[in-house]
Amino acid sequence: MESYWNGPEAAHRRVMMKAAGYSDEDIKKKPHIGVPNSFMEGSPGSAHLRQIAEAVKQGIWEAGGVPVEFGIPATCGNIANGAEELKYEQVGRDIVAMSVEFVTKVHNFDGLVMVASCDNIIAGCYLAAARLDIPSMVVTGGSMQPGHHCGKAVVEADLDVARFSGAGDAYLDELEECVCPSFGACPSMGTANTMQMLGEVFNLVMPGTATVPASDNKKLRQARAAGKYAVELVKSGRKPSDLITKEVLLNSIMFDMAVAGSTNAVLHILTMAYELGIDITLKDFEKYAEEIPCINAVIPSGPYTVVDFHYAGGVPNVLKMLEDKLFTDVPMMTGIKLGDYLGKLTARPNEVIHSLEKPLFHEPGLRVLRGNLAPNGAIVRPTGVPESVKVMRGKAKVFDGDRAAFEAIESGNIVPGDIIVIRYEGCKGAPGMKELMLSIDALIGLGLHTSVGLITDARFSGFNFGAIVGHVSPEAYDGGPIALVEEGDEIILDTVKGEATLCVAEEELEERRKNWVCPPLKEQKGCLTLFAKNCRPAEEGGAMQPW
Template sequence: MGTEFWNGAEAAHRRVMMKAAGYSDKDIRKKPHIGVPNSYMAGSPGSAHLRQIAEAVKEGIWAAGGVPVEFGIPATCGNIANGAEELKYEQVGRDIVAMSVEFVTRVHNFDGLAMIASCDNIIAGCYLAAMRLDIPSMIVTGGSMQPGQYCGKTVVEADLDAARFSGADEEALMDMEDNVCPSFGACPSMGTANTMQMLGEVLNLVLPGTSTIPASDNAKLRKAREAGMYAVEMAKAGRKPSELITKEVLLNSIMFDMAVAGSTNAVLHILSYGYELGIELTLEDFEKYAKEIPCINAVVPSGPYTVVDFHYAGGVMNVMKMLESKLFTDVPGMYGTSWAEMLAKVKPQENKVIHSLERPLSQEPGLKILRGNLSPNGAIVRPTAVYEEVKYMKGKAKVFEGDRAAFEAIQAGEIVPGDIIVIRYEGCKGAPGMKELMLSIDALIGLGLHKSVGLISDARFSGFNFGAIIGHVSPEAYDGGNIALVENGDEIVIDIPGGEVSMLVSDEELERRREKWVCPPLKEEKGCLNIYAKMCRPAEEGGAMQPWGLDARFKR
C-alpha cells in the first residue's frame, strides 16, 4: 500500500487537502485509499441509480478498514444519440473514460479502485483503465433493467423500432414508450452493456455471480457492499489485474462471448485489453473458437428471453460451468483460487435460457469472423441473429457514404429485396469514432427488410440489431480498404456459413479503381474525434487510442 505517500513532512500539503475534505488524520495516514469512480448520470436508466450503489460500495470500504474517495467519470446513453451524428462519440468514450480514471487515480495515488458502471463503452473503459493502471481493481455493475409489458407481451427498448416504422400513430407510440423501459438498469438484451457486464466476471474484474443482478433486486446493494469490502482486501493483498488476467483468461472471455452471442463490440474491447496488457491476441483467436463454441444462450436477439431471465437461470457462472470442458480452468480467479476450484462449487442448470454444449441453442457460434477481398483483415457478424434466408446472399451493391444517406434511401423505397447496402467512411478514422449504424439498420428491421437485404460496413452496429449485418470491415474505407472501391451495381457475395464477404470484381479492376481513389479529409478538424482518428489502432486491433509501437505490444 502507498501509506508512505501520506506520511512524513513532505505529505503535509496532501494531508491538509484530505482533512479539508472531511477525512480524519488516522484514516488518511493508516488506511488504504480506494478510488470509487462513479459513472452516475441522471439522463439514462443505466446510470441514474448508481449513486445508491456507490453509497453501498463506500459503506463496504469503510467497514473493511479502507478510505473511499468517490469521483465522477463521463457517462452517456447510446440511445440518446440513436440516429444522430453524435453517436460516433460513443466508441471514443471508452478511451475517454479510461483516461479519466487514469488521470484521477495517478494524481491521488489510490491503493485500489472500485469502479461503478453499467453501460456500453463506459464499463468497457473502466476495464481498460484497470488494466492500464494495474493496481488492485474491481468493477461493480449497475445490473439490467426489467423488461416492459405492453399489450400483454414482454417488450424491450428495441421493440420500439417495429412500432416506429409500422406507421403506429403518435398515441400508440407514446403508450409503448411509457411501458417499454420500466426500471433502472441496462436494456435487458444482449447488447454491449450486458455483454460487458457479464464479461467482467470472466475477466476477474467483477465479483462472481453479481454482474447480472437486476437493478431492481436489492441483492444488488448487498453485493455492492461486499464488493466494497473485497476491494480493500484486494488492495491489502496487492492483487493486480496483470496477475488476474492472463492470455488464457482472455481466451476464456472469447469462448464465453461466443457461447452467449454477445455484442460484436466485445471483439473490439477484448482485443484492446490484450493490447493494453501486452498479450498477443488477434482475430484469429476469435476464428478458432467460433469453430468450437456454439451459442447456448437464448437471450434477445438470439432467443426470446431477457438478461433478467438469464440471471435467474444461473447467470455467468452457469454458462462457465456449461463451458467447463472447453475453458482454461487452471487460471487465477478473482478470489485467489483457480477457476477450476470456483466451478467445482457450481451446479450446472440446463434450462430454457442457458443450454448445454451437448444441446446448444444453435450449432453456430455467437460471433463469426468473415474474410474475403472486401475485408482481408476481417469483418464481424453475429450468425445467431441472421435469418436463414440471408445467411447466403449474392446481390448488387448500393453504396452510401454514411449512415444517414442509406437511411434516406431505405425510407424512400430505393432499397429492395436482394440488395446489399454498403455503408463506408464510418470506421475508426472515417467517422471518426466507428459509428453505430442505428438509423439504417433500425429502418431495415422496422420495414421488414432485414430478411431480404444485406448490409456491409466499416462501422459498428448495436447489440440490439439482427439481420445480415456485417461490420468492422477492415481495412476501413478511410485507410484505402477495398470497401472504398465498391461501386453501385458491383456483385457482392455474403456467405456466412462459409465465412466470406467478397465483391466479384477482378484484381485488375480493383487496381484500376485504386489508382483513382483519393483519401478524403478528416471529417473532424479538432476535438477528441480528431485526436482519436490520429491515435487509434485499426478495428482488428481493438480500435483504441493505443499508439505505442507494436514492439511494445506483445510481452507475454
C-alpha cells in the same frame, strides 16, 4: 502509500484530505480506494448508481479502507441513436479510461472500485484497470426489467423497430410508457449487458454478481460486499496483470461465443489484450467460432431477457456449461482457481441457458468474415441472421454514411436481394466508428432484414440483427477495398463459411485504387480528431493506443 502520505513532505497532501473531512488515521494508515462513479441523471443505466456507490463505500469503510468517490463521464448511446453524435460513443471508452487514469495517478489510490453499467462506459473502466494495473474491480449497475404491453414483454429495441414499421403515434406513445420500466441497462444482449457479463470472466467483477437486476436489492448488498472485498484485494496486491492472463482472455472469447454477445465485445477484448501486452487476434475468435455454439436464448438470439438469464443461473451457469472447453487452471479475483470454483457448481441447463450438448444454435454467437472485401476481417453475429440471408449474392448499393443509406431505405430504393455498403463510418472515417442504428432499425421495421444484406466499416448496437456485417478492415478512410466498391458490383456475404467477397477482378480494383482520393477528416478539432489520429484499426480494438 506510507511515503506518499507520511512525513513532512506529505504535509500539503494531508491537509487537503483533512480539509475534505478525512482523519489522520484515515490518511496515514488505511488503504485509499478510489470509487469512480459513472452516475448520470439522464439515463436509466446510470441514474441509480449513487446508491450503489454509497453501498460500495460503506463496505470499504467497514473493512478498514478509505473510499474516495469521484465522477467519471457517462452517456446513454440511445440518446444519440440515429444522430451524427452517435460516433462519440466509442471515443467515450478512451475518455472514461483516461479520466480514471488521471484522477487515480494524481491521488495515488491503492485500489479502485469502479461503478458502471453501460456500453463503452463499463468497457472504459475495464481499460482503465488494465492500464493502471493496481488492484481493481467493477461493480455493475445491473439490467433493467422488461416492460409489458398488452400482455407481452417488451424492451427498448421494440420501440426502435416500431418507429419504422408504420405504427401510429398513439401506439408509439403506449410503447414509450412501458418499454423501460426500471433503472438498469436495457435487458437484451446489447453491449452493456455483454460487457457486464464479461467482467466476471475478466476477473474484474465479483463472481455471480454482474447480472443482478438493478431492481433487485441484492444489488446493494453485493455492492457493499464488493467494497469490503476490495480492501482485501488491495492488501493481497492482486493486480489486473496477475488476474487477466492470455487464457483468461481466451475464456472470454469462448464465453462471448456461447452467449452471442454484442459484436462490440470483439473490440473491447482486443483492446484489453493490447493494453496488457497479450497476443490475442481475430484468429482466436475464428478458432473458437469453430468450437463453441450459442447456448444463450436472450434477445436477439432468443425470446428472453437478461433478467431471465440472471435467474437461470447467470454467468456462473454459462461457465459451468463451458467447463470442459475453458482453461480452468487460471486465477480468479477471489484467490482460487477457476476449476475449483466450477467444481463446486452444478450445471443447470434450462430454456434460457442451454448445454453445449443441446445448444440453442449449432453455430457460434460471433463469426469473423474474410475475403477481398475485408482482408483484415469483419464481424457478424450469425444467430441474428435470418435463414433466408445467411448466404447472399447481391448487387451493391453504396453509401458514404448511415444517413444516406437510411434515406434510400425509407424512399424505397432498397429492394430484396440488394447488399447495402456503408463506408467512411469506421474508426477514422466517422471518426469514432459509428453504430448504424438508423439503417438497421429501418431495415427491420420495414421487414427488409430477411432479404437485404449490409456490410460496413462501422459497427452495430447489440440490439441489432439481420444479415449485417461490420468492422470491415481496412476501413474506407484507410483505402480499404470497401472504398473501391461501385454501385451494382456483385458481393457475396456468407455468414456460414465466413466470406465477404467483392466479385470484381483484381486488375479492375487496381485501376480504381489509382483514382481513389482519401477524403479529409470529417472533424478538424476536439476529441474525435484526436481519436482518428491515435486509434488502432478495428481488428486491433480501435482504441487510442498509438504506443
